[in-house]
Amino acid sequence: MRNWPVIVPLVAVAFLATALIVPVGALLGTACGIALVGAVLSAVHHAEVVAHKVGEPFGTLVLALAVTAIESSLIVSMMLAGSGGETELARDAMYAAVMIIANGVVGACVLLGALRHREQFYRIEGIGPALAALATLAVLVLVMPAFTVSAQGPRYTPAQLGFVGVSSLTVWCVFVFFETISHRDYFLPAIGANDEAAHAPPPTVGQAWASFALLLVGLVAVVGLAKVLSPSIESAVRAAGAPTTVVGVAIALLVLLPESIAAIRSALANRLQTSMNLAFGSALATIGLTVPVVVGACLLLGIPLILGLPQKDIVLLALSLLVCTIGVGSGGRTSMMLGAVQLVIFAAFLFLEVVP
Numbered sequence: 010m011r012n013w014p015v016i017v018p019l020v021a022v023a024f025l026a027t028a029l030i031v032p033v034g035a036l037l038g039t040a041c042g043i044a045l046v047g048a049v050l051s052a053v054h055h056a057e058v059v060a061h062k063v064g065e066p067f068g069t070l071v072l073a074l075a076v077t078a079i080e081s082s083l084i085v086s087m088m089l090a091g092s093g094g095e096t097e098l099a100r101d102a103m104y105a106a107v108m109i110i111a112n113g114v115v116g117a118c119v120l121l122g123a124l125r126h127r128e129q130f131y132r133i134e135g136i137g138p139a140l141a142a143l144a145t146l147a148v149l150v151l152v153m154p155a156f157t158v159s160a161q162g163p164r165y166t167p168a169q170l171g172f173v174g175v176s177s178l179t180v181w182c183v184f185v186f187f188e189t190i191s192h193r194d195y196f197l198p199a200i201g202a203n204d205e206a207a208h209a210p211p212p213t214v215g216q217a218w219a220s221f222a223l224l225l226v227g228l229v230a231v232v233g234l235a236k237v238l239s240p241s242i243e244s245a246v247r248a249a250g251a252p253t254t255v256v257g258v259a260i261a262l263l264v265l266l267p268e269s270i271a272a273i274r275s276a277l278a279n280r281l282q283t284s285m286n287l288a289f290g291s292a293l294a295t296i297g298l299t300v301p302v303v304v305g306a307c308l309l310l311g312i313p314l315i316l317g318l319p320q321k322d323i324v325l326l327a328l329s330l331l332v333c334t335i336g337v338g339s340g341g342r343t344s345m346m347l348g349a350v351q352l353v354i355f356a357a358f359l360f361l362e363v364v365p
Contacts, residue, residue, distance in 0.1 A: 018052070020044060055224040059217055061212060070185065096312075100151065105254075108354075110295075113352070114284075116350075118285075119347055130281065136285050139188075142180050149176060154316040163315055173304065251363060252365055271287060
């Protein structure tokens with residue numbers, strides 16, 4: 010079991026090679042689905058190894074980049090392999106990722122951390138600007154297309170897509186500079202935190218490079234298996250009678266699961282600052298990096314892209330950002346009540362995606 014991070018990516022690549030040669034039936038499709046989940050888990054594990062080597066706050070940045078690369082690869086692969094109805098897939102996946110992080114992950118971290126430690130603290134000097142950047146990107150990418158008039162429907166024109174793609178990348182790059190260079194101390198964990206993993210000896214240079222190589226292998230497996238399985242996933246959603254938005258939610262849940270577990274473990278170990286770094290860093294990378302990648306692919310390949318959210322989703326997104334703002338305005342001090350409210354919003358999001 011100790012060698013699973015090495016074995017799983019190689020097995021996933023083997024299943025990918027088999028699926029490219031042999032027709033994908035029920036048995037092979039199930040095996041490829043399990044291999045896809047394993048490839049995602051192993052990829053994030055190796056990203057964590059590299060992150061531990063480079064230290065905070067670079068560590069959370071590496072993990073966020075790996076997760077965003079996986080999500081972008083899944084979205085583009087499924088759009089290319091789909092039957093033409095994937096114009097809203099990127100929007101649904103990004104919206105789901107923001108809701109999962111801002112409500113599910115942050116809410117679980119705050120609630121579970123408060124139940125164990127009563128009160129926890131994080132630095133609003135770093136999380137405040139991160140939330141401001143997230144709100145700006147969420148509105149520009151997911152809300153404004155529903156109100157612009159240059160293109161018919163909740164979509165941007167090619168020129169508007171280019172502007173939003175460049176703006177998203179710019180905001181993310183400025184935030185990375187703010188987090189890692191100009192104000193790095195705003196994101197460092199509190200001194201004296203009792204997370205044993207934080208004090209474990211870092212991996213050697215050889216182990217870090219090996220994890221980096223296996224991370225690349227895992228990403229290749231994720232992209233390939235997602236492309237192979239995308240028709241089956243869409244067929245399963247249609248057969249269940251669920252809305253097509255469930256596909257985007259499934260992508261976000263799959264990709265963010267390992268990182269969510271890491272954030273919750275940090276909160277339980279009284280290292281809420283690391284949890285917040287992971288959560289908001291991932292949310293920013295989800296939009297700031299996914300949008301340029303998806304926009305570039307759609308403009309280059311002529312794939313139609315719808316980014317504007319329906320009215321109910323705009324309301325839920327606004328409520329989520331408002332509650333997060335109230336939390337940040339509390340002076341960096343968390344409470345059980347705030348976490349419970351965020352989890353209720355998360356439950357409402359999941360319910361309304363299945364029963365719109």
